[in-house]
Amino acid sequence: MAETTFSHAPTSLRPDGMRGFVADWSSDQRAFKNVSWGKAMMWIFLLSDTFVFGCFLLAYMTARMSTRVPWPNPSEVFALHLFGRDIPLILIAIMTFVLISSSGTMAMAVNFGYRRDRKRTAILMLLTAALGATFVGMQAFEWSKLIAEGVRPWENPWGAAQFGSSFFMITGFHGTHVTIGVIFLLIVARKVWRGDYDTGARGFFTSRRGSYENVEIMGLYWHFVDLVWVFIFAFFYLW
């Protein structure tokens, strides 16, 4: 079972810009010339996930715009009592910094992967997974705090009932994505550590030979999780 081969000219000979766009899409072969099937499929999956989260945020927007009841002030709802005073949104701010840091370590892991630095790649991926797990842990803390204060999907003590359902649905779905990402990070980090991508060992799922590009594809997913949080942070917590 040989891998698919392509007989194109090198990418450097292809036209760039708009001419390149038209030429690639009309070439009747494959549209994404210098991108492997794995990376293209991850991008298309992320596009579909964009629509999922887009619809969630839209549902939240519609609920918030159409209710007669005042919306609870997220700045006060998510405040923590620290150092003798209430600091607004502080837990969410820390979670944001944790997730951005994990995105940074992931980008470095991809870079060291292409330099075939097995150890640094694996360590940075494990660090990314640890930061991701920290994020999920803080989210669990936030959820239990809000549930203890009486927030439910159908009611809450401060205002519009839709606040609870929007909150649990959006952050719950995002937290699930982070959790799945942590699991995949651990799997890929183990493969890197074992040297699977140096020897070209076949994967357990697709039986295809892996390469360090798998780290970059994993990174695409992880950065997307961070990207979604940027939008949730802006629209749900700050708005």
Place this chain on the structure above:
Amino acid sequence: MAEATAHGISSLHGSDAPAAAHAETHQEHPIKLYLVVWVWLFILSACSYMVDYLHLEGALRWSLILIFMILKAGLIVAVFMHMAWERLALVYAILVPPIAILVFVWIMTVESDYTLWTRLTFFGAGP
């Protein structure tokens, strides 16, 4: 495209595929670039947190939130996800379809304005 290097492909793809058959390029960029973007993401996040901390209100608050959000999203997609160095065929395939979401936003804005109007008309102002 200049920064994306294509070397090392033959060794990466194992021995059962002819090296010249693959035209895929790798995204390899200097580490410093990632660190600079990382620092900027921290700064922008701190700025968007300050919007809330300083209790900015109204149009100023909303426009600042949107500006910082778009800058952060752009940095992540362009540099961390390497979209800046991809060919336009992929860039357009991924970045154009989400425009449909913006159309959906407009539709749902009209719809929720109408819903709010009916609620205020038939149930009166909120409790």
